[in-house]
Amino acid sequence: MMQASTQTALQSNYASHVAMLQNHTRDALARENIDGLVIHSGQAKRLFLDDNNYPFKVNPQFKAWLPVVDNPNCWLIVNGVDKPKLIFYQPIDFWHKVPETPIDYWVEYFDIIYLKQANRVEKHLPYDKSKYAYVGEYIEVAKALGFELINPDQAMHYLHFYRACKSDYELDCMRMANSIAVKAHTAAKQAFFDNLSEFEINQAYLLAAKQGDNDVPYGNIVALNEHASILHYTVLDTTAPSQHLAFLIDAGASFHGYAADITRTYTTQNNEFNALIQAVNQLTIDLANMLKPGLAYVDVQVAAYAGVAKILCDFGVLNMLPEDAVEAGIVSTFFPHGIGHLLGLQVHDVAGHVVDDRGTPKPPPSKHPFLRCTRIIEPRHVYTIEPGVYFIDSLLSDLKSTSNSKFVNWNVIDQFRPYGGVRIEDNVIVHRERNENMTRELGLDL
Template sequence: MDQLDSLYHVHIAELNRRVAEVTRRENFAGVVIHSGQPHRQFLDDMNYPFKVNPHFKAWLPILDNPNCWIIANGVDKPILVFYRPVDFWHKVSDVPDAFWTAHFDIKLLTKADKIAEFLPKDLSNWAYIGEHLDVADVLEFKSRNPDAVMNYLHYHRADKTQYELECLRRANKIAVRGHKAAKSAFFNGGSEFEIQQHYLAEISQGENEMPYGNIIALNQNAAILHYMTLAHVKPKQRLSFLIDAGASYHGYAADITRTYAFEKNRFSELIAALNLQQLAIVDAMKPGVKYTDLHIMTHERIAQLLIDFELAHSDVAALVDSGVTRAFFPHGLGHMLGLQVHDMGGYSHDERGTHIPAPENHPFLRCTRTLAANQVLTIEPGIYIIDTLLNDLSDNAKQLVNWQTVDVMRPFGGIRIEDNVIVHSDRNENMTRELGLD
């Protein structure tokens, strides 16, 4: 028996417990979770790739079937209304028969617009959870994504069950294989497009199965934080390679980044130095530590690297206070990871949804929580040569930048190193490293 079988039993019990607690507290009879519906492309007869509601896939790994529904009150056995139409145009999903099916009362829906026949007769005190509020209106739900329920579920989503942790490990294991294949393709002379194909072939997942669009950036393209072009033409000179690529397992995401230099040089030394700092930041994670404090500490470490590699001068405090470090490292340290790449709940500090935003000077930080056991986060410091940000520095701050070194580093683009880490009560589990990616 797969380990997931026994872990899932505890997982579904926890989800039922959460639903029972929040519906009792908010006086709801239960929740009705909609997997979603296809979105039609504008002026076309084709749909966009279907993306399932993350609240739905928290319960079971049905990722590609729209028009499904979960009906749960936390006490009775939850009902899965599984969409299985009569259709000769498309492949119809098989009736579920997997490790999770024993935990649901499964009913088959052949026509999407007949779902009302399967729902509770009186929906006045049931909460609809999903994207399609127009459908909820037609069905006469009075409560659609109620804040109190959503805030509670999002807050607790940070507390991963053992089943979820195992799914995240398996997603990382798949992604690590892809990263190794992509690294080989880079050093063997592949274009960005070719490297992407090697990655996808190695992990056996198509682009629509991936948790996000991979970033495959050669040379100066690595300075574009969300570079998505995938050039077919190989660069005349091969300097650097940044890959930000993940994988999925049962709907849970891996999100890993590595940067490589084609030759041994000052840029490769900077990669090695940032790698050591990244590992030190991971070591600083533990229950009770504020993620915001880790982010601020990262800026101090980045400042020291800028001094060590003569990208800037002065002292650490001056480089942080002047905004120089933000020009070289403009994004957040990382984010929560799970059912979504940027998992919900990163700013939630209690079950009521009390929101603590990112610090004013660090608006792109995606998590302000205090760390606790069983949380999963990414740690992804970076150093980039982004001319628009450097040019926007104040005149005084510009005087702290060593522009000659910036000119030398500019063709390499930038560096980002990202691992996926589980916080345990007594240690950190760096899934990415422990599963074999240096």
């Protein structure tokens, strides 16, 4: 159950959220000289040669308007002026649970029509579709319904760009997502120290979050020992290792369609790897504090790269000066991803690589090709900050075959290999005068 105070905060901020979306829609429509958008929540996808469906994932443009994240075959008709029209799918069905008639705070902001048969939606859509655009992924459905304009570029660029600046309602949702994830991370940490398997640790996480594998915003990364060196490890061994040396968990939670994305690393050892965790943790804090309006996010990546270089030299992994390690590019072997990304309705939220609301590209710099955001930081942006240091066999093998191998203390590498690696990730709201590190302020340190 949602706490009454949370419900009150969401309700009080929802009107201004809808007003913001109306303004964005009106401006986006002007770009295309059209009358409105018809936003499709999505529909079920059937498994190949099967009669079961993949888990349903709602269109982000749909859930931006209202917290309906689990109901396919719904439609929104918006024009930035009139009260939005919601076509809410509510079939007669004895095989599956039928969505209940919504009664939440958001209902009053929509004219709601209840749809019993998904294939009968056309009579509720605009008759003349030449001035309306379909927004969604089911292109064949859109064309069958008579839409000629589908996901129009200029309107979509505009909506995506301004989605980065969150309303008060959205920030409340993201705080709730972080609150749920923090509680679940605490449970997973205890499960690690109880020597459970990756599978069991993940179950402890989901139980504490009260969210299933299909409810959390991405597949949880629950990695013990050397598995922490696999950046997107999702295997979940059912058998516990003989020794629990290290634990990396990258796992989030969802609330009303908004995501949390948090990573922590722990060890049972009081040794150099524990000190390495502390060093990466401090770097995360420093980089989160660095965020401010007007700063290029690329500058945070450059600072992260330099920070990891210093850690590698301080811990004797490299026998060179940090600035020389940066110049040589050796750091990429140990830190092969970007420092973070925009966060919101999607874990890796849209419009990270553009410079303006017309979608003008701004790709990542050649030295940091995996950076997911090159935007100028603005108030109400929400970012992840996630530096890491990893000991990845394939990348280390590549490094060993180069002339830079002489700058590497391979005996130190061998000491760290069984632990896999370290990543510490926080979720940060940028305000005009301060940064709000949701993850830390809600109680999750190391």
